[in-house]
Amino acid sequence: EIRFPAGAGIAGDVAKTRAVANIADAYADARFNPDFDKQTGYRTRSVLCMPVSGSHNELIGVIQVLNKKGRTGFDQEDESLLEGLNAHISVALERAQLIEAYIEKDRVLESQNNAKSKMIDHLSHELKTPLAVISGSCVLLQKLAAAQDPQRTHMIAERLQRAIGRLVELQLEACDIAAQRPFTEETVLTDWLRRCQDLLESIGDEQNAPAWLRERLAQKIAEIYAQDVNQKPEALLMDVWIPQAVEALRPDFDHRLIALEQQLDAVPAVVLPEPLLFKSFRGLLRNAIEATPDGGTISLALREVSGNVKLDIRDTGVGIDTELQEHLFHGFVHAGATDHYSSGRPYDFGAGGKGLDLQRLKLFSERYGFKLSFASKVGAGSVFSLEFPPALLRPRDG
Structure with missing residues (x-):
């Protein structure tokens, strides 16, 4: 294969x-x-070259024949013959382009369908687990209330709160995504969660749950519709802010035997809403910890690169399968089959999540103008x- 720019050589000029x-x-x-x-x-020696035009007279290529046998050059009859052949070549090329376009469209549709199937499968799993806990807990509470066992009633109530918390977290992440890019899925998720609320109220009534418990359930689920209005940008010194954020999150992962290294240069201040930055940092740190077995290392590096401020969060974990990397920011995508992840205690190794953290962060980056990127290798982290x-940076003394 020989490539050359349009306009260069005889073929390019034609x-x-x-x-x-x-x-x-x-x-x-x-x-x-x-x-x-x-x-x-x-x-x-001799050259005969002519353009190949499509059905709308657009250029789709050129055809060139070389070195006519037995003569010094091509004649008018040769031109007429090549022109007739040219018409068949034009049709064949256009059909080939249409087939290629169809194959690519089919590939994209298949990819979207796979992503949709993963989303539905994952969302079903996420809703099924806490709802099962809630349903069973309501039955136990009713029995324990009759037996007057306050201690066990309190333990089950805490379990119930954790299950509701998973529903709250799921809807809040979906809400953040919907706020960045309005789409029909927001309506679908909201409708499903409202049905969950109706289901919980129905279960409470059927099991004669105490009135205070039913009111608390309704109140807690209603909180998921509250909007986060604290989105005012502020200048944040990242080398100061990151250690504070780590310490705020440390109680959640302090049970993990993982080394956390920080190499933070004094860089210009980053101007973003602090709640948004905290959600972004928490999501990346949690993903890194959950992907890393005990004994591994998480490294945080902050530095200035070509006028930009860059934060790297590196882990020595299991890495991400190559086939999943293309869809990592689509939402409800996780590094493993739905049935194989634990959906357990946050920050545990392999705990898994809803797969929304990265999609939410990707939409944040598109809205506020910073770059999100990653590199991963299975088995290496x-x-x-x-x-x-620079548009998001301010001097440190500003």
């Missing part, structure tokens, strides 16, 4: 001018490029990077 070129001596033509002969060892451009 593509540009849409005029037939019939040349008896190629080396006598200023447009001819002898480098191709040098590369191939071929000796070009992953690194996720946030890169903030």
